Amino acid sequence: MPEYTLKLRRYSPESGEPAYWEEFTADLDGHRSVLDGILQIRDREDGSIGIRHSCRAAICGSCGVSINGRPGLACHMHLEEAQKRAERDGGVITVEPMGNMPVLKDLIVDMDAVHWKKMQRVTPWLIPEGEHPEREYIVPKEAMVDVTQTMACIQCGACVSHCLSMEVDPLFIGPAALAKAYRFVGDPRDGQQFERLRDLSEDPHGIYDCTHCFNCIEACPKGVAPMSQIMRLRRIAGSDHGIEDRNNGHRHENAFVKNIERNGLLHEADLLPDSYGGKFHPRAVPELLSSLPIALRGLQRGKITPKKALLHEHKAPQEVKDIFQRVHGHDTRFELNLYVSGKDEEQSGEQDNHDIVEGAQAHGTPSSSSAERSPNSV
Amino acid sequence: MKVAYWPGCVSRGFTPELHGSMAKVAPLLDIELVELDRAACCGAGVIAEHNQELADTLNARTFALAQQEMARGADLMMNICSTCQGAQSECQERLDASSEYRVRVNESLAPEGLSYERGIANKNFLWLLVEEIGLDHLRSLVTRPLTDLRVGPFYGCYILRPTDRVGIDDEHPRDIYLQQVIEALGGTVVDYAGMNKCCGFPIITMNKDASLKQAGRHLGDAKDADADCLVTPCPLCHLNLDLQQPAAEKAVGRELDLPVLHLPQLVGLALGLDPKELGMGKHVVKPTTVIDWSTSVVAGVGGGIGSRAASGEVGQ
Ligand code: SF4
C-alpha cells in the first residue's frame, strides 16, 4: 500500500494556542480520496482531528478544504493527484481550512458567519407574481435548462474560499450567492427580476464588485462558473433593464464598448471620464480631479503623450463599426453556453495543420474538457 | 520565427514602453513581428460582459487576420498581454466548440472577405519564450545575467485561469513559466503570496478602494519577501501596480516603492539592451533598485562588478 504524508493545519480555540501544522501518514490506494486519508488518520492516530463530511461522494458539499493552496472537496481529490500537485511544494500534501471564513476547529470553518449569511442576502427563493396557476407552472424547457448550471451548486463554499474580491472586501456578496441570485433572475416564474437586479447593482458590494479573477470558476467542483453568472447578471441588469447603478458599473461597461466602437482600439483617456458619465457629469468631476495626479505623473514620464497614446488611429475603423452594428442589430442577444450545449464531437488532432508550429499546436488551443462546462465526475 | 503579432491596446496607449521594448527584443530572439494593425481590441472581458457574440466576432476577426498572415508564412499568433490572451482564449473556446456558431460569426466577417477556421495557435510572449524559443536557447543568449536581482513574478488572472482554457497541464506548466524565465535570465525568483492573485484593475472605476487594496497588498507582500522588482506579462496589471502605485500606497497605508517591469523589458535587460531603450524611464516607480542609472547596470551588483557586467565580462 502506498504511503502518503499529509500535513494538516490544526487549531482549537479552547486551547488558547495558535494554529500549528502537524504531519501524519496514511497508507491507502492512490485512487482513494484525501478525505479517506484524513479519516484513516483520525481513526488510527488522533480522534480529535476536526473535518466536516457526510456523503464522501461530492454530493453534500460538507468537506470543502484547501489542498496545497487550491480550494476543493476533500472527498473529490484522489491522493495520487494531490501528491502530484504537492510535488511543487516539497512533496507533502498540505490541507488547510477554506479561506475567507473564520476557522472553528482544524479544517472546519464557520459557514454560517459568511457563506450562509451571504446566501440569505440574495433572497434565495422564488417570488412569483400575480395569481398562482391552478395547477403547476408551465415554463419553457430552455429557460430551465439555462438555470440548471446554477442549480448544480452544492453549497460547498470552495468558490468563496479563494474569492479575491472578498479577500479585500469582506462585505462582497461573493460568487456562490451571486450564482444563486442568477438562479432566480433567470427563472421565468420569478416576478422580481428588476428589483433583484437593481438591488444587486446598487449595492457597492454587489455584482460590480467582482474583480473578474476566475478563482471561483477554477474552484467549483460542479461547473457552476459563478463569475460567468455574475457577468450575465450585469448584462441583464445593464442592457435589458437599463439600470444605471451608482457604482458606475454599467456606465463603465457602456463607455468601454462605445470607446471600442468609435476607435477600434481602447483610448484610455476618454474611458475614465466616460465611465463616470462624461467629462462634465457631476460624478466625474471629483473623480477626475482625484485622478489628475496620476495623469500628470503619466505625462511627466512621457507615458501619456496626447498624440501617440491618445490619438493613435485605427486602420479599419469602418469594418469594426460594421461588426458592432451588425451584432447589435440582431433581434435577440445570442449567448453560447458550453455547459448547456457541450462541444462538437470532432476534436483536436486531425485538424489545423496549416497553422501548426511543430509540436506546438495542441497547447495553443483550449483542451477538450472544460471545467465550466462539465461537472466533474466523482 | 515569424509571428502574427497582436500588441493589444494598452501597450500602444498607456504603456507604450511595452510595445516599444517588445520591438527591441524581438530581433535578438530572432522573432519577426508582423503586426495585426487592422485588428480591434479584444474586449478585455468587458465587451463579452456586454455581449458575448460581439466579443467573439471581434476576436474571430483578429484570428482570421492572423490566419491570413499564417497563410503567408507566419508560424503562429503572438500577443503580449495576459488579458488579451485570456479574453481571446475564452472566445476561441466557444468558436472552436461549435461549427454552427462559427458559421454564424463568420457571416459577420464575410463582408470583409474574412473567415475564421477553428484551431488557431495564439500564444502570449511568455509561452512562446518557453515553448518555441526554449529556456536553454534563451539562457545562451543572455549577455548580462540578472545576477542577484530578486524578481517577483506577477502573472495576471487571465493567463492563469481557468487552467484548462489556458492550456495549463503536466506538459505545459504555464503557471511556473515566469519563474523559469527569471531563472534562465540569471535572476532570483521571489516567492510571495500575491503571485497568482488579481491586481484589482477590473474594478478600479467601480470599487476603487478594493481595487487599490489588492494592488497594494501584493506589492507589499513582494516587498516583505525582499523583492527588488516585479515582472508581469500583463499591461493592465502594470497600470494598477505601477501607474496607480502611489494611490495603492495610500490605500494600504504603507510605503511601497517597488518597480514593476514588463516581461520584454526584463528579457531585454538580460540580453544586454540599454534600460533607456527599453523605456524603463517611463515607469511611475523609477526602477532604481533594478538599474544603476550611472552605468546602466542591473542592481544587486556593486559599482565595480557592475561596470564589468555591463561590458559583458561577467557571467558567461
Ligand atoms: S471572479 Fe469575482 S466572484 Fe469569482 S472569485 Fe474572483 S472576484 Fe470572486
Ligand code: SF4
Ligand atoms: S458554486 Fe461551486 S464552488 Fe461555489 S458553493 Fe456552489 S458548488 Fe461550491
Ligand code: FES
Ligand atoms: S463529503 Fe460530501 S461533498 Fe465531500
